[in-house]
Amino acid sequence: MKRFPAKPRRRRALIALVALCLCSGMAATFAQGERTQEGNLIASLDGGLSPLLLPRHRLAPVALHLEGGLQTDDGSTLPRVTGMELGLPGQGVLTTRGLPVCSPTTLRNATPEAANKVCGPALIGRGRLTAEVLITNQPPFTIHARLLAFNGRIDGRRAVILHAFAASPPTVVVLPFVLHLRKGRYGTVLIADLPPSLGPWPHFTHFDMTLSRHYVYRGQKLSYLSASCPLPHIITAGVFSFARATYVLEDGGRISTDIPRGCRAR
């Protein structure tokens, strides 16, 4: 007699468990983002804008999150990356008017605390970086670094200066991504050259980065990044080409992944 009410409860619990498994499976799928494979090398990219709900006809402050990386499908050593390009849609607006600038030389050998002390007013984002370190006659090992992103200028061009700091072993790398404006789908491109002098870092496996900065300049509230969701009134949400990550490899090869993402119009 008592067993009858227990059955639907058990079934509900089972359904909930299956739903939970499905949801976590889907979350795992999305967490990796989109992937591309060339030979045994897999490049991945994920990210999005926050908030998703944006005005149709005017710009609003946004935060941009990007994460991605490289891996091999057979666990072999990652190739060295000699350059990286991050393409973002030209419709987004990047404002640096009145934002302090940080010079890469001031960040050399600085801990994150020291970097913040010197360049704090130019801070535009934070993140993490994981790299595979290869030293001759030693097995490869992984290091984890904190990333700080600062507004900068390189040869008169706007740039994002990345400061990577790993505590063990203590390592500091300063990497400028120079901003180029181009025609086409990804009109805003951040380009970094990764010279051999960077040492083991170019074998990086994963990065995640959030760019966002609100500031006041001459009494005006400004945002480092702004975007709108320019959709006609007949639809409430749209999908657009959001970002493309291209890795230039030491053998001259390139691997890139691009991702579409959505916005909702208000």
Added chain:
Amino acid sequence: MGAAKGSDRRPLAAVVVLIAGMLCAAVASAAEAPARDEYVAQLERVCKPDAEATQRAMKGARADLQAERLGRVAGKFSQAAAIFGSTIGKIAKVPRPSGDLAKLSRWFGYLQRQESYLRQIAAELRTDHAIKAQKLTVRFIHNGNLANNVVLAFGFDYCSFRFSRFG
């Protein structure tokens, strides 16, 4: 006795002939089934012109949508669906690598669903059901990503789903 021996040998000979036949068939089918690299190259040759044609067909779709010219956008999606359908027809005929049959069968399943989504989006737009078309577009992109994941190791370029080709 001698006759009996001869009749004993006949089934043995038949088995040998059968095994030889099976071996020949296996060798022949192995010769027909291409290696994965060869298969990818063959498919890419088919997909490249069609992917470029899709890009041309979808050109201006975003601007049309912005200007609420849904009929024109529907026409572009119909054209893209027709190109996609014809591509699937052509690549389905290419002999598949024997080790990848299950994987490719799943991939073709996703591709057929992609074509169906394109046709449904066109139909919804033609009847001014923009919100339904919007929902189908999200499913179309998700399905395209699932398709890509199945054949990730193949390293397809033009045969893989790229949202950027659709305007």
